[in-house]
Amino acid sequence: MSRNVSVNVEFLTRVEGHGHIIVDVQNGVLQKAELQIVEAPRFFEALLQGRSIFEAQHITSRICGICACGHSLASIQAAENAIGFSPSEQTIKLRKLLLHMENLDSHILHIYMLAAPDLLGVQSFIGLMKDHAEAVRRALRMKKACNDVCDILVGRHVHPISCVVGGFTKLPDNKQLEAMRKLLLQMREDLVPTVALVAALKFPEFDRETEYVALVSDDNEYPLLSGDIGSSDGVRKVKEEYREITNEFLVPHSSAKHAKLSRDSYAVGALARFNLNADKLHPTAKAVAETLGLSAPCYNPFLNTVAQLVECAHCAEEALQIVEELLAQGVVQSETVIVGVNENRSIPVRAGRGVGAVEVPRGILFHDYEVDEQGIIQQANCVIPTGQNLENIEADMHKLVPEILGKKDEEITLALEMLVRAYDPCISCSTHFLEVDFVGR
Amino acid sequence: MGRPKVAFFDLSCCEGCQLQVANLGEALLDVLGLVDLVEFREVMSESWEGRYDVAFVEGSVVNEESEQRLCEIRQRSNVLVAYGSCATIGGVNGMKNRKLLSDVQSTVYGDKGDWFPVTKTRALHQIVEVDYFIHGCPIHPDEFIKVLKSALAGLPYLVPDYAVCVECKFNENVCMYDKGVTCLGPVTRAGCNSWCVNNGNVCYGCRGMVSNPNQTGAEEVLRSYDLDANLIANKMMMYNAAMEQCDE
Numbered sequence: 001m002s003r004n005v006s007v008n009v010e011f012l013t014r015v016e017g018h019g020h021i022i023v024d025v026q027n028g029v030l031q032k033a034e035l036q037i038v039e040a041p042r043f044f045e046a047l048l049q050g051r052s053i054f055e056a057q058h059i060t061s062r063i064c065g066i067c068a069c070g071h072s073l074a075s076i077q078a079a080e081n082a083i084g085f086s087p088s089e090q091t092i093k094l095r096k097l098l099l100h101m102e103n104l105d106s107h108i109l110h111i112y113m114l115a116a117p118d119l120l121g122v123q124s125f126i127g128l129m130k131d132h133a134e135a136v137r138r139a140l141r142m143k144k145a146c147n148d149v150c151d152i153l154v155g156r157h158v159h160p161i162s163c164v165v166g167g168f169t170k171l172p173d174n175k176q177l178e179a180m181r182k183l184l185l186q187m188r189e190d191l192v193p194t195v196a197l198v199a200a201l202k203f204p205e206f207d208r209e210t211e212y213v214a215l216v217s218d219d220n221e222y223p224l225l226s227g228d229i230g231s232s233d234g235v236r237k238v239k240e241e242y243r244e245i246t247n248e249f250l251v252p253h254s255s256a257k258h259a260k261l262s263r264d265s266y267a268v269g270a271l272a273r274f275n276l277n278a279d280k281l282h283p284t285a286k287a288v289a290e291t292l293g294l295s296a297p298c299y300n301p302f303l304n305t306v307a308q309l310v311e312c313a314h315c316a317e318e319a320l321q322i323v324e325e326l327l328a329q330g331v332v333q334s335e336t337v338i339v340g341v342n343e344n345r346s347i348p349v350r351a352g353r354g355v356g357a358v359e360v361p362r363g364i365l366f367h368d369y370e371v372d373e374q375g376i377i378q379q380a381n382c383v384i385p386t387g388q389n390l391e392n393i394e395a396d397m398h399k400l401v402p403e404i405l406g407k408k409d410e411e412i413t414l415a416l417e418m419l420v421r422a423y424d425p426c427i428s429c430s431t432h433f434l435e436v437d438f439v440g441r
Numbered sequence: 442m443g444r445p446k447v448a449f450f451d452l453s454c455c456e457g458c459q460l461q462v463a464n465l466g467e468a469l470l471d472v473l474g475l476v477d478l479v480e481f482r483e484v485m486s487e488s489w490e491g492r493y494d495v496a497f498v499e500g501s502v503v504n505e506e507s508e509q510r511l512c513e514i515r516q517r518s519n520v521l522v523a524y525g526s527c528a529t530i531g532g533v534n535g536m537k538n539r540k541l542l543s544d545v546q547s548t549v550y551g552d553k554g555d556w557f558p559v560t561k562t563r564a565l566h567q568i569v570e571v572d573y574f575i576h577g578c579p580i581h582p583d584e585f586i587k588v589l590k591s592a593l594a595g596l597p598y599l600v601p602d603y604a605v606c607v608e609c610k611f612n613e614n615v616c617m618y619d620k621g622v623t624c625l626g627p628v629t630r631a632g633c634n635s636w637c638v639n640n641g642n643v644c645y646g647c648r649g650m651v652s653n654p655n656q657t658g659a660e661e662v663l664r665s666y667d668l669d670a671n672l673i674a675n676k677m678m679m680y681n682a683a684m685e686q687c688d689e
Contacts, residue, residue, distance in 0.1 A: 040453045040503045041557050046548040047536040055679070058645060062533045065457020065579065109463075126478065140469065147464050155640035157464065158457040158579040162640045169641030250550065255557045340622025340643050341676075343668055 003028055003405065007413050019425065021416050022253075023401055033397035035390060035420060037254035048380040052341040053079045053349070053371045054165055060367065060382070061159045064426055066109070068159045069102040069150065070360030071367075073225065074382075078367040079165045081354025083375060085347055090335055091167045092225070097322045098153055098163060099224055099358065100315035104187070105146035105157060106361035107270070107308040107315075110424045111198065112139035115305045118418045119201040135197055142190050145183040149319075152176045166347050167337040177327045184320040191313055195288055198309050204415060207299045208399045210392060211263050212272035213245060215359050222273075222280040222314060224359040232275055232297065233262040239357035242366045246383045256384070258391040265391035268363025269423065270307035271298060285314035301396055302422045308361075342375065349375040362386055362426050386425045393423055445494035445593055448480035450514055452500030452507045453534055453562075457579045458525035459499055465582055472589065493518040495592045501527040501534040501683065502563045515569040520592050523565040524585065526578035530649040531683020533578070534562040538682050562683045573598055578647035578680065581633050601631040602652055605644050609635035617643050618662060623672050627662065628654035646680050 007023035019039070024032040044063055048056060060075040061068045073095055080087060087095070112135065113125045122128055128136050147157045152172055155161030162169040172180070215223040216230030229245050230236045237245055248257040260266060274281075278289065278296040289295065289310045294303060339346060349371070356367040363385030370379040396419055404412055449459055459481070465472065479489035496518035502508050515521055526532030537545045538561050546554030565571050575588050591598040605626040609616075612635050617624035625646035626638060637644050663670050 040507060040559060041549060042453060042503070042534055043537050043545045043549050043559075046540065046545040047533065049548070051675075059533060059536075059679070062455050062457075062578065065455040065460045068455070068457060113463075126473075137470075143464065155636065155642075156579070158460055161637050161642050164642065250553055250556075252556060336641065338617075338620045338622060338641070340617070340624075341672060343623055343672060344621035 005401075005405065005409060005412060007409070007416060019420070021397075021413075021420060023397065023412075023416060025401065025405065028405065030398060030401050033394055033401055034253050035393050035397070035425075037256045037390070039255055041255050045380040045382065048369075048377045051377055053083060053369060053375040053377055054339055054341045054347075056367075056369060056377065056380070057164055058159075063382075063384075065158050066106055067102070067360050067362070067365075067426060069098050069154070069157065069163075070358060070365055072160050072163055073099055073102075074356035074358040074360070074365045074367040076163065076165050077225075077356030077358060078354045078369050079356075079371075081356070082352045082369050082371050083165075083347070083349045083354070084352060085166065087167060088335055090332055093322055093326065094153065094168060094171075095163065096225055097319055098150070098160070099360075100319040100322075101146050101149050101153070101157075103224070103359075103361050104312055104315045104319070105143060105150075106424075107312050108139060108142045108146065108194075110361075111194070111305055111309055111312075112136070112142075114424065115418075115421055116197075116201070118414065118421065119203070135193075138190050138193065142187060142194070145187050145190075149180050149183050152180055164337065164339050166339050167335055169337055169339065171331050171333055171336050172326075173331065173333070174327065177323055177331070181320065181323050181327065184316060184323060187316050188320065191288075191316060194312070195291055195309065198306060199292055203300070203302045203306070204418065205300070206302060206396075206400055206403070206419075208301070208396055209299050210301075210395075211261055211266040212275045212297075213261065213266050213268050213388070214273040214276045214364055215357060216276055220280055222277050222282070222318075227357075229357060229364065230276055231261055231266065232272075235261060239355050239366070240353075242355060242357060242368070242383065246366070246388060248383065248387070254390060256387045256390060259383070259388040260391055265395045266388065267301070267392045267423075268385045268388050269304055270311050270361075271301065271304040272363060273359060274298070274307040274310060281310065282314045282317040284317050285310050288313040301393075301419065304422045304424065308424070349373070353379075360385060362424055363388060384426070386423070389423050389425065393420055393425070444475065444477045446479045446489065446491065447476040447495045447497070448478070448489065448493045448518075449497045450480070450499070450510075452498065452511065452528070453503040454500030454525060454527040454532075456499065458575075459497075461579045461582055462497075462585060465586075468586075472586070475593070495520045495522060495589075497522045497524050498565060499525045499528055501531050502560070502565070502568055503534060504559050508560075508563075508568060511565060511569055520572045521565075521569065522573040522575065522588060522592060523571045524575040524580050524588075526576060526647045526649070526680055528565045529574045529576045530681060531562045531564045532647070532680050535681065535683030536679065538562055538685070539678060564683055567683075574600055576600060576630060576648035577633055578645075581636065584632060603631050604651055604655075605629045605631050605633065605635050605638070605648075607631055608633070609638050612639055614638045618666050618668075621666070623663070623668055623676065625673070625676055627659050628656070628677070646677055649684065650677070650681060 005025035020036040150157035212232040215227035217227035351373040624643040626644040630648040
C-alpha cells in the first residue's frame with residue numbers, strides 16, 4: 001500500500017512543556033518520525049556556577065513544578081556527597097516518604113488527567129466530568145491528599161521549603177504524623193476503584209523489545225533513593241559513572257539531549273523500574289500488577305501508565321509504613337536544622353564532587369556537582385529522565401507508524417500522541433537541565 | 442452573555458504555578474463553575490479562537506518567539522494577569538542576565554550554543570501592559586483566588602507593599618537573624634504569609650522587593666549580626682536580577 005501521511009502536531013497538549021510531533025510518510029515509506037522539543041532553554045547549570053552549594057536545592061527545584069521534590073532530593077544527595085555530609089537515619093526515612101509522595105502525586109496526575117481522557121475518548125478531564133464525575137472527584141481528592149502530606153512534611157509540594165542539605169528545617173510532630181496517616185489510609189481506599197477503572201481500559205497493542213535502565217540493588221528494597229545503575233541488557237555501574245550510561249548527544253530538532261546505552265536507545269520510568277525490580281514490590285503492588293495483567297518483562301510502552309498505577313500501590317503502602325514507624329518511635333525534634341547558606345557554619349564543608357541518582361516519577365534523575373573548599377559550585381550537570389527517553393520514543397514511533405498505516409490520519413495522529421503521553425514526558429525538565437560541557441575550563 | 446472566558450498560558454518556566462492552580466483540588470471545581478475554561482495546554486486538548494476575558498500568563502520572556510506569543514495573547518485578552526515570579530519579576534530565569542549570554546549558551550550546548558537562540562530574561566510588564574500581578578515562586582493559592590475574583594468583578598487588587606517581616610511577626614516566628622542566618626524578609630513584599638520562615642527556612646525574596654526597601658536598616662542588621670553584605674546582595678539576585686536596568 002503506498003500512501004502519504006503527514007502528521008504535524010504543534011504544541012502537544014496534556015504533557016508538561018512544549019513539544020511537536022512530526023511524521024512524514026511518502027509512498028508508504030516512513031521518511032521521518034520526530035518528537036521536536038521546542039522548549040526555550042533556561043540554562044540552570046550555568047546559573048548554578050558561582051552559587052553556594054546550600055542554594056542548589058532551592059534553585060534546581062525550579063527546574064520543574066511537577067518534579068520539584070524529586071529534583072530537590074537528587075540535588076541534596078549530590079550536594080551532601082560533594083561536601084562529605086552523611087544524613088541521619090531519620091532524615092533518610094523522611095526523604096523516602098517525600099519521594100513516595102512525589103511519585104504518587106505525579107502518577108495520579110498522569111493516569112487520570114493526562115492519559116485516561118484518550119482511553120475514554122474525550123479531550124480532557126473536563127470532558128470526563130460528564131460521564132466520570134466520580135472518578136474526577138476521586139482523582140482531585142487523591143492529588144490533594146499528596147499535596148496535604150507534602151504541606152505537612154515540607155511546607156508545600158511545589159518547591160518544597162524544609163528539605164535542605166543537612167536534613168529538615170522543620171519536623172512533624174505526632175499530631176501531624178497522625179494527619180498524614182489518615183490521608184494515606186484514604187489514599188489506600190481510593191486506589192481500589194482506581195485499579196478497577198484502569199483494569200477496564202483498553203490499551204493499544206504494541207511491542208518493541210527495549211533496553212530498560214533503573215536503579216538496582218542487592219537488598220530487598222524496591223530501589224528509589226539509593227543503589228547502582230542497572231540495565232535489562234546486564235550493564236551495572238556505580239552512580240558516579242552515570243555518564244557511561246547516558247552517553248548523551250545533541251540533535252538539531254530538540255533543545256533536550258538524547259541518550260543511548262547498549263543499543264540505539266533506552267527507556268527509563270515506571271515500566272523500566274517494574275521490569276528490573278518487580279520482585280521487590282510491596283505485596284499489595286504485586287497483587288495490583290496481577291489484576292492489571294502486567295508482568296515483567298513487558299515491552300509495550302503504552303503500559304507505562306499501568307506500571308505507574310502498580311507503583312502507586314507500592315508507594316502508598318511504603319509511605320504508610322514509614323509514617324506508622326515514626327509514630328511508634330517518635331520524631332527526634334532536636335534533629336531540626338538551621339542552614340541558610342551555612343553562614344552559621346553548622347555543616348562542615350570540603351571541596352569535592354558528588355552525584356545524586358534518584359528514581360523520580362519519569363525515571364532515573366542524575367544531579368552532579370563539584371564544589372570548592374568554600375562550598376561554591378564550580379560545575380553542575382544534570383541528566384533528566386525525559387531526555388533519556390526521547391531517542392526511545394522516536395524508535396517506538398519508527399516501529400509503530402508502519403504498523404498502523406492502514407488507519408485514518410486522525411487515528412494515526414492520536415496513536416502517536418498517546419504513545420508520547422504514555423512516557424509522561426516532562427519537557428520543561430528535559431530542556432532545563434542538559435549536558436554541560438564546561439567549555440574553556 | 443455567557444460565562445467569562447478564562448485561559449492559562451505558559452512561557453519559559455517550570456509550570457509549577459499552573460500546578461498550584463490544578464492543586465486547588467475540589468475547590469478547583471467551584472472555580473470552574475463560575476467561568477468557561479477555554480485553554481489550559483497542560484491538562485486540556487481544547488483550544489479557543491475568540492477573545493479571552495481573563496488570560497493568566499506564567500513564565501518569562503526569554504526569546505523572540507515567547508515575546509511574539511505574549512503580544513498576541515495581550516491583543517486577544519481583555520484582562521492579562523501575570524502569575525508567578527518568572528512572569529512578575531523574571532524570577533530565577535533572570536540570574537542569567539548577570540552573565541554573558543554567549544558564555545551561558547556555550548556552558549550548556551558547547552560549540553552548538555547558537556542552535557537555540559535566546560535573549561535576556563524579561564518579566565511580562567517589561568514588554569506589555571499587565572493588569573494584575575500574582576507574585577511568588579510558586580504562587581500562593583489563596584492569593585490566586587483573590588485575584589481571580591477581583592479580575593472577574595473588575596475590581597483592583599493591591600499587592601501588599603510592606604515587608605514579609607510584618608507577616609512573620611504576626612506568625613510569631615523566631616527571627617532567622619537571631620538563628621544566625623541571613624533572610625530577605627526585611628526587603629521582600631509580603632503576601633505569602635511568611636510561608637518559608639513558617640517552615641524553618643529563610644526568605645529568598647521570590648515576591649520581589651518592596652517599592653522602598655530599607656537598605657540602610659538591612660545593612661545595619663547585617664553589621665549587628667556580623668554578617669557579610671555580599672551574601673544578601675547575591676541572594677537578591679536569585680529572583681530579582683531581571684528587574685535591574687539593562688545597561689545595553
